Amino acid sequence: MANVTFKNNPVTLLGKEVAIGDIAPDFTVLANDLSPVTLADSKGKIRLISVIPSIDTGVCSTQTRKFNEGASSLGDDVQLLTISVDLPFAQAKWCAAEGLKNVQTLSDHRDLSFGEAYGVVIKELRLLARSVFIIDKDDKVTYVEYVGEGTDHPDYEKAIEAVKQLMK
Template sequence: MANVTFKGNPITLPATEVKVGDKAPNFSVLANDLSAVTLESSQGQVRLIASVPSIDTGVCDAEVRRFNEAAAQLDNVKLLTVSVDLPFAQKRWCGAAGIENVQTVSDHRDLSFGEAYGVAIKELRLLARAVFVIDSTDTVTYVEYVPEATDHPNYEAAIEAAKQAR
C-alpha cells in the first residue's frame, strides 16, 4: 500500500488494497434515509465511488461538487461519495449545496467500505481520500489512493475512466 498522509502526518490504513482488475469488494453503508446501500444495490451499473474524510470541509466540498457537475457527462454511471459523516449531516449538506447527481452514503456504523477498500484511517476513524471506478461486472477499472488525504484527486482521470467503463 502506498504511504498516505493526513495534513503531512503518516496515517495507518488497513492492509487491504484494491487494485485494477480486482473483483470489487462488497460493502454496506447507509443512505441519507438510513437504508442500506451495498455494491449489489447498483449491480449491473458502472460506479464511480469516492471516499472522503468529511463532506463538510473545503476539499471534500469541492470534490463532491466537481463530481456532481461531471455527472452530466457520465451516462449510466452511479456516483457515490462515502464518508463517516452521519447520514443526517450528509442530507443537510447536500440540500444546502444543491447536490442532486451524487449519492452521499455514510460508513459511520462499522467502516464496512473503509475496511474493504483500504481507506479507513485508524488514528482518526475517518476515510482517506480515494476514487474507485467499478464496471457493470463488478470489476475495478480505476483506482486512485490520493497520497495526501487533504489534496484533490485526479478528477479528469477518474471521469475518463468512468466514461470508458462498461
C-alpha cells in the first residue's frame, strides 16, 4: 500500500491499491441530487478522478479549482470527477459559491464504495486520501498518484498532461 501521512502522522489506507494497467474498479457514489453514479455512467470518456479529503479546506478547494480550470479546455471526451466524503449538499453549495461548471462533485460518504475500491479510505479519519486517477475510454487505469502527505498538492500538470496523451 501507498505510504501516506496526514499532517505528518502516518495513516492506514483501507481497500485495494490501484495500479497503472489495472481495469478500473467499479464504484457507486452519490451525485449532489443524491442519485447514484457509477464508473459505467461515464463509459466511453476519459475520466480524471480527483480525490480530496474535504472540499471546505484550502488544499482541497485549490485542487478542485485547478482541475476544473485544466479540464475546461479538454473537451467533451473528458469527464472530471471530484470525489470526497463530504455530504452532497455541502459539495453543491461549495460549487455554487465558487461558480464551477466543469467539475462533477460526488460523495462517497454513504458506503465508502469508491474509497475501498481504490484503496484511499483513511481508517483513522474516515476521509479519503488525496489522490488522482486517470481512466481511459476502455476503463483501463493509465495514471495514478497517491499523494504522500495529505496536506500536499497533487502534480496538476502531470495529471493534465496524462489526459492529453490519451486524447492523441
